């Protein structure tokens with residue numbers, strides 16, 4: 001197996017660990033007084049964390065010169081989507097009990113839900129087009145443009161997180177700073193590339209196709 | 212005599228907690244540890260008669276009015292799921308961070324527009340009126356609720372001691388300010404100290420209690436020891452904790468959450484399913500009563516005035532409760 005293959009084999013169970021922990025705690029009635037709130041928070045936290053890890057891969061591979069790291073990106077991105085689905089499912093099932101009327105009102109009336117919903121919906125096309133076939137069908141450039149939606153998702157997620165808090169927003173601010181750094185890196189990289197003092201960029205998709 | 216030997220405690224007072232503990236310890240396979248913990252606490256209680264009613268000490272109570280036969284929230288949940296921002300904004304934070312909070316010596320100043328201002332020692336407060344067990348629903352503005360067997364007596368019993376003047380229209384409650392002991396107060400999350408307020412007629416209502424305990428014991432620190440108020444027809448944040456000052460005033464006090472976010476938290480904050488919080492609906496609530504994960508999925512409808520409308524609705528006759536939310 002390739003280097004990236006081994007690494008993926010190790011990271012896969014790591015990405016499942018938060019879910020495993022939740023299931024374990026739920027089975028042992030160990031999620032605290034309000035288990036549904038605990039699940040909502042944990043799945044939301046992990047969606048955001050994995051989104052940020054996904055966004056960290058490009059800077060990491062460029063800064064370290066370890067270009068093969070790109071091979072991890074799709075898996076981690078899909079795990080972010082997976083936790084996003086669990087988070088959304090927690091909301092529609094455990095929190096709202098499939099009450100469509102109440103949910104429609106929530107999405108429409110409550111800005112923090114509107115934001116979360118936006119963040120989640122924008123992830124769907126990315127998950128759908130994550131296969132090699134889709135990359136080929138769309139063509140690298142177009143695929144790359146589409147997948148820049150993740151910047152919007154991550155930003156909307158931070159806003160969602162901030163607005164979900166009653167008063168203490170130190171956690172969303174911490175995550176927001178991380179996101180700002182990850183996006184800031186790209187801005188700087190683009191600015192440098194367009195003024196021509198950096199070697200030609202390696203097209204992002206080649207890494208994926210090679211995994 | 213306020214302290215009782217464990218043997219005198221009516222089993223009804225403590226069963227839910229015991230049942231909880233034994234189940235938990237059994238499942239964790241740590242029955243021995245649990246038993247020694249219980250035994251250890253008993254020894255402590257018996258061995259230190261000087262500390263009359265520190266957190267956890269048994270209180271003798273009589274049954275109070277306005278009870279409910281809804282299932283009680285387990286002791287463990289009442290004492291590990293706390294909104295007490297003076298200690299932490301995480302709900303499981305206060306239980307650990309308040310462990311060494313000192314509740315003796317403790318005094319409560321009652322002042323302002325009164326005939327006879329007075330500073331009460333906490334041990335006088337405990338003896339001012341017979342302690343009643345009041346089983347109340349407790350509805351948090353966040354959409355969850357509990358059923359808690361509080362221990363206390365009508366707030367009016369305290370207020371009558373100081374003879375409010377005719378000019379007094381409101382009562383302002385102040386929580387202790389002590390950043391050394393309360394880590395949450397070291398950050399300006401709210402404008403400390405925590406202030407709450409009631410209209411005088413609300414404060415004099417027989418449902419409003421001065422609370423010194425729960426589950427037949429002195430208040431655990433994380434639940435607002437050594438003395439707090441409980442106003443069951445209002446959202447939980449109105450029931451201010453760890454009080455050091457009660458002031459009778461002419462103008463409506465500015466309560467802390469109202470000051471922090473005026474569009475979200477009003478002065479009255481009566482439980483009202485018709486008036487949504489801007490960030491969540493108040494129509495339903497999730498009851499925390501130890502019935503387990505799947506049972507907790509189903510929310511129950513929130514009732515006007517938290518189900519105490521028969522007792523308190525007339526306090527607000529003619530008021531637009533959407534405006535005065």
Ligand code: HEM
Pocket residue numbers: 040041042043044045047048051084087088091095113115116117118119120123153157160161164165
């Ligand atoms: C990419 C999409 C999303 C991300 C990254 C995300 C992230 C988060 C985070 C980090 C939290 C705070 C957790 C905590 O307090 O520890 C949260 C809370 C929450 N999210 Fe999301 N979320 C997303 C989408 C959604 C969607 C689609 C919904 C529902 C339509 C939703 C509903 C909620 C709710 C109800 C809470 C709890 C707020 C509270 O405790 O008051 N989220 N989310």
